[in-house]
Amino acid sequence: MLDRFRRVGALLEGHFRLTSGLHSPGYLQCALVLQHPAEAEACGAAIADRVRSLAPDIVLSPALGGIVIGQEVGRALGVRAIFAERQDGRLMLRRGFSLQPGEKVLVVEDVVTTGGSTQETIDVARSAGAKVVGAAAIIDRSGGKQRIDVPFHALATISLPTYETESCPLCAEGKPVMKPGSRA
């Protein structure tokens, strides 16, 4: 899985300044893999194989990152796929999307960094009265340190820590920092 990411430049290793301003030894951009429909379909099918025994009724993803992979997992499982999005900073269901009380929800994301947005999406489902049976992502970049309170499956796990500039060990080594997306 990670080789597939490296091949299309979706996983770069070195010393990067991320959009957040934090520094990291790795840059991960799932959209570069998911732009290829065959790759997106394969990732969706692989996740579906791992979660099928949870028997979800519906897939719920956080926008924007989770939408494409959520759709593919829903397709592979033969269930609906909807997404939650932010309004005034709060994640919620819009566009007429709804969950039924007791409906079994699988939360799907592209990348889990700390697990924060996955947990927030789980909370959206629970506050609608649905039952969250599991969560899944293509990549867990927390190195397995995420805290998600339902069974969690990732196709690949990698440890890509982030650092404030002042405490970045790569800066301390004097390694030049790159901004991903720019042609350097």
Ligand SMILES: [Zn+2]
């Ligand atoms: Zn640095």
